[in-house]
Amino acid sequence: MNNISVHMRICSTTVSDSDVESRQAAAKSLATSWGKDRTTSSIVSTSADIALALGGDGIPSSALGEKIQAVIQAKSPSYLYEERPLDVGVCAGMAMVSVLDSPFNLQGWSTADVYATALWSALSYQPVLNADRRENLRREVLTASFDRCSIAANKAREREEVPDPSEIDITINDDNEVTQNVNSALLNTVEALRRNAVLDREELDFLWWVQLGRSRLLHKQWSSMNEPVRLIAAGIEGARLLRRLPCEIHREMILRTQDHDQKLDLSELLEEISEERAELSAAFVKSTITTHPTVFPLLYALTTGEVDTVGGALKRSVSEWGERALLEATFSRLISQGTGKI
Secondary structure, eight states: OTTHHHHGGGTOSSOOHHHHHHHHHHHHHHHHHHHTOOOHHHHHHHHHHHHHHHSTTOOOOHHHHHHHHHHHTTTOTTOOTTTSTHHHHHHHHHHHHHHHTSOOOTTSOOHHHHHHHHHHHHHHHSOOOSSHHHHHHHHHHHHHHHHHHHHHHHHTTOOOOOOOOOOOOEEEOTTOOEEEOHHHHHHHHHHHHHHHHHHHHHHHHHHHHHHHOEETTTTEEGGGSOHHHHHHHHHHHHHTTOSSOOOHHHHHHHTTTOOSOOEEOHHHHHHHTGGGHHHHHTTSOHHHHHHOTTTSHHHHHHHHOOOOSSGGGSOEEHHHHHHHHHHHHHHHHHHHHTTTOO
């Protein structure tokens, strides 16, 4: 929240103390409200709306604009978001930076982790803005999202120290009734062993797949594919083995066969993988992707063949497309298979 007075200069060159105070109060209120959301689809929708307000022309969706208008009007009753739409991005961005700074949940996937992943995917796909002040705000939220995802992915894979079982107490009274605490005495030990085993299995499955040298999805050797197909397929296929968000080591393994790393826009990429597109798009659930095309732009293009006119026109290295395939496919799988229930 400390930067809100700086970012308010996006909206006007003259900013009053009351303007800053009302927007700061609105951002705090939004952070509290959004931080309590436990519905994954709602979190992803909110993230997509925030990314829209931070990028492009800065005009927010009506849903986000009206929500932020309502909280600003608690301090500034005359405010209308249609007259000052850039205020929406400032309040939403600062609120989200606050949400992303919340404590990590080592046992699962927290609300902040879902926001971070959706925002990282959507914002990293957007073109850089020419307006420096708006780009600084967009970049601050993007950096906070990326940092949150990176730390969360690593922390989620830290093995727990397995505690010794508690003292077991079994008693038999005069009526031969037995009381015991076996379950509770062993619970923490068993849970730690179980969690560590799941993480070990993910690691082993991923490493065996890497050593295989063959795509299980396309049923051919990696060496027989052109580079765009190889890296996109590896990202989508590798995502099927992950139980949490990908770490840097997973991205490095996906790109292990990188060679020429040419730059392609989205249309050119689809042309390169046209023969395998149907098989690749069959590897993930479509409902979440088609509902949120700005969060899953690559998978949406693979599913529909449609290319957006903004981010899709940018030429990106094939390695970046491969990393994006891994991120989007992992995120969509976690949502569809229930890991995203928080």
